Amino acid sequence: MAASSHPIEERQGSSPLTNILLRQEVILFLILILAVTLLALSSDKFLTVSNILNQGRLLTEIGLVALPMTFIIITGGIDLSVGSILGVCAIVLGYMWNPSGPFQLPLEAAIIVSLALGTLCGLVNGLIIVYIGVPPLITTLATLALYRGLAEGISQARSVRGYPEWFFQLGQGEVLGVPTQLWVLVFFVIVTAIILSRTVFGRSLYAIGNNELGARFSGIPTGLYKIIIYAFSGFMSGMAAWIFVSRVTTTRSDMGSGLELDAIAAVVLGGTSIFGGTGSIVGTVIGFVLIQLLKNGLSLAGVTTDGTIVVIGTVLILAILINNFIQRRTNAA
Amino acid sequence: MRKTLLVGLLLTTVLVLGFALAMPAAAQDRWDGADDLPVSPLECPAMDGEMAATDEPAAMEAPEYDGGQAVNAPDLAGQDIVLVDVPKLVGIGYFAATTLGEQQAAEELGNVTVTTDAPTEANIDDQIAVIDNYITQGVNGILFAANDPVAIAPVLRRALEAGIHVVGYDANSEPDAREWFVNQAEFNGIAKAMVDSMVAEIGDAGSFAIVTSTFTTPNQARWIAEMQAYQEKCYPGMTWLETVEAQEDNQLSFNQATTLLNKYGPDVDGLFAMTSVATPAAAEAVTQAGLCSVDSASAAAPSAEEAVAVVGLATPNAMKPYVNDSCVKSVVLWNPIDLGYAAVYVMRAVVDGEFGPGDTTVEAGRLGTLTVVNGSEVLLGPPFIYTAENINDFDF
Helix, strand or coil, X not given: CHHHHCXXXXXXXXXXXHHHHHHHHHHHHHXXXXXXXXHHHHCCCCXXXXXXXXXXXXXXXXXXXXXXXXXXXXXXXXXXXXHHHXXXXXXXXXXXXXXXXXXXXXXXHHHHHHHHHHHHHHHHHHHHHHHHCCXXXXXXXXXXXXXXXXXXXXXXXXXXXXXXXXXXXXXXXXECCEEHHHXXXXXXXXXXXXXXXXXXXXXXXXXXXXXXXXXXXXXXXXXXXXXXXXXXXXXXXXXHHHHHHHHHCCCXXXXXXXXXXXXXXXXXXXXXXXXXXXXXXXXXXXXXXXXXXXXXXXHHCCCCHHHHHHHHHHHHHHHHHHXXXXXXXXXXX | CHHHHHHHHHHHHHHHHHHHHHHHHHCCCCCCCCCCCCCCCCCXXXXXXXXXXXXXXXXXXXXXXXCCCCCCCCCCCCCCEEEXXXXXXXXXXXXXXXXXXXXXXXXXXXXXXXXXCCCCCCXXXXXXXXXXXXXXXXXXXXXXXXXXXXXXXXXXXXXHHCCCEEEEECXXXXXXXXXXXXXXXXXXXXXXXXXXXXXXXXXCCCEEEEEECCCCXXXXXXXXXXXHHHHHHHCCCCEXXXXXXXXXXXXXXXXXXXXXXXXXXXXXXXXXXXXXXXXXXXXXXXXXXCCCCCCCCCXXXXXXXXXXXXXXXXXXXXXXXXXXXXXXXXXXECCHHHHHHHHHHHHHHHHCCCCCCCCXXXXXXHHCEEEEECCCEEECCXXXXXXXXXXXXXXX
């Protein structure tokens, strides 16, 4: 890519910012290693291949949503509607396919409709934010309610079940001994990491987060880029819905409720500043892996679920404190 | 300007699409319990003389055992076993009571250890993750109350494959994903008790509304379907105003109940509340609105026309204030302590090899002999109605 000739890229590359990013991720990685070591010591069931792969199955939906969330938070935005988009996509997938419903599409077509709807939901978020100028927090808080309401309205209390066997391959099957959906997640991690760090588009997102007005006057189509990332977020929520339905074999209108908080927690834990301008996919990946392994490892070590939430909250606060500390020190230097 | 128009157009499209999709479904007014099973309303109370015993459907043949089996489970008959109990959520009185019953049974048996662990919100995904972790950790048995009968099934099947015994209580899963399910009360029995209690207060021509958890929660959806069938059969003159969702959320239940009272005003005579959270919340809403049907001695009492009766499923402690104020006359429930107690006894019998496919009864300690119904369910007994006379005898 021609990224290296871009003014933003040069500014980022030559400043000490890159070093800090690197250091933040290194610190996070060390925390992850420390956590894994402690958890492995407290339960011999934790550090086994089957357990770790199984955790991969459980974290995929959050992971898929956290990737575009990283893009959005880097631009200084936020998307609270992802859980509701997941809900409405899951419901529409089932509703379109339902052999006793009004549409009775082939399952493949229902999946495509569901993904298209997810993208449309995200696109609507982006259009409202960019063209009407409503802050992302307010826009997506509104659509969080709107999309969940649609999911409940469309489903009318009915859950759709009885999917054909092949459909479960994605959510419950394995490819080369690894859960199928983990391959999907790995694919998207690589794609988003390359986009964010190696393309003009990706570097522009940092510019938008640092100084949106400046970015626009530098010739970056800020509006278009923001619409793209919100639409992408909607699409990924649709992907997550597909995998979720395949994993739990049913659709319910309350699916994905609270997902937005897990995803945002993973992104922020991964070192992305909630004010925009900094962050990376690697950090986010470490973030959601760390949260999932903590949940799992603490449970295996005999800590009950309510205790686990307390620990995760504490870890989040600590991570943010460390981030702040590093940032202040480098700013002073 | 053109862009704003574009956004407006898009938004309209989404909304219209949504409502168009929702329309055909909204037209259906039949409550089907979200599981397409047939309803089987019980006989009406004998008072109206026109009861025709000839309409009674022939007693059904006992269905075949349709539960699953733990694969290569180790033989632990009479030995110490470790169980984990995963209710829908922790932190509410109802599941605290089932946990208490489990602990009582474990203490009596002496060779069972039960730990209760579940998400703090009734969330299918979190519940699956909790069970998953206990399979990895390795326990001898799993007791569960499902947040969704289908969603929980794959992880339970994995437990059975790992040689872990699985027994459900309170909220069922797909039958083949567990060995037995302890059924606290048959759905039509609860439905009859609820509707009869309501009719006793508001008469057989009253109007009522329902506050439930979600339309797809297994128990609640089924009860409502049975209530509809029973009410249509026995009290066709009653008016069903609306059914609203309130999750299992205290504040939301209160708000929903208050909204119903404001929306229908004097047209609503009674509220059914379907969860242990919604019932006290509905009673509180009625109390705060000054609509309790207290004895007419008080000058401030609302006229019979305005008063709103509350009938619901709840634990006694939460309802004592309202029942003692005679704002609520009847609270319908089974005994959740007995439910948890029975679940542990059933699990012990399964592990000991004393209770398996084909058996029609199981011994459950102080509860005596429980019978098998519906293939692979153990029936706890008829529902229990708490009233001002007996509610103070219970403490959970």
